[in-house]
Amino acid sequence: MGPHGSRTGVMAKENRGGDSWWLQVFQELIRTDVYKRSQGKLVRQITCLAIWVCVVLAAYQLHAYIKAMTREVPTAVIYGVPGLILLAGIWIGFRIVNIASFADFLIAVEAEMNKVSWPSRIELVRSSMVVIILMFGLTLVLFTYDYVLYFLLGPVLHVTE
Numbered sequence: 001m002g003p004h005g006s007r008t009g010v011m012a013k014e015n016r017g018g019d020s021w022w023l024q025v026f027q028e029l030i031r032t033d034v035y036k037r038s039q040g041k042l043v044r045q046i047t048c049l050a051i052w053v054c055v056v057l058a059a060y061q062l063h064a065y066i067k068a069m070t071r072e073v074p075t076a077v078i079y080g081v082p083g084l085i086l087l088a089g090i091w092i093g094f095r096i097v098n099i100a101s102f103a104d105f106l107i108a109v110e111a112e113m114n115k116v117s118w119p120s121r122i123e124l125v126r127s128s129m130v131v132i133i134l135m136f137g138l139t140l141v142l143f144t145y146d147y148v149l150y151f152l153l154g155p156v157l158h159v160t161e
Contacts, residue, residue: 029092031095054089059086
């Protein structure tokens with residue numbers, strides 16, 4: 001027991017009147033409102049777009065699979081089933097980014113990304129040039145080591161090309 005009395009009183013928030021989980025999921029999927037519309041817009045839009053790309057690719061692959069089946073398949077099935085999956089996937093992708101807990105996570109991600117100190121374009125170019133020049137220099141050093149060791153140890157170890 002804690003300062004709030006019995007444990008059931010503290011956990012009462014989690015038990016919402018006996019609704020089953022599938023009913024809660026169904027209710028969430030048929031809602032049309034946008035959760036916290038003005039917060040975390042960019043990250044939520046990018047996440048939704050990524051989900052939609054996956055759904056489009058899956059529907060296209062299903063269409064190609066059904067079309068490639070050896071037996072005759074009606075045209076309504078070839079285009080209808082992937083089309084329904086596409087429409088359902090687009091709606092589900094939209095609803096996923098508006099589920100309260102996931103939307104709050106994406107809002108927090110955008111808030112943290114806004115705190116990041118991004119380099120300026122000049123700093124980015126300079127840092128990239130340093131990395132590229134360093135990689136070429138290390139490549140030259142390793143090539144020199146390999147070339148020298150080949151000619152010094154080649155005759156001893158009878159290395160042939």
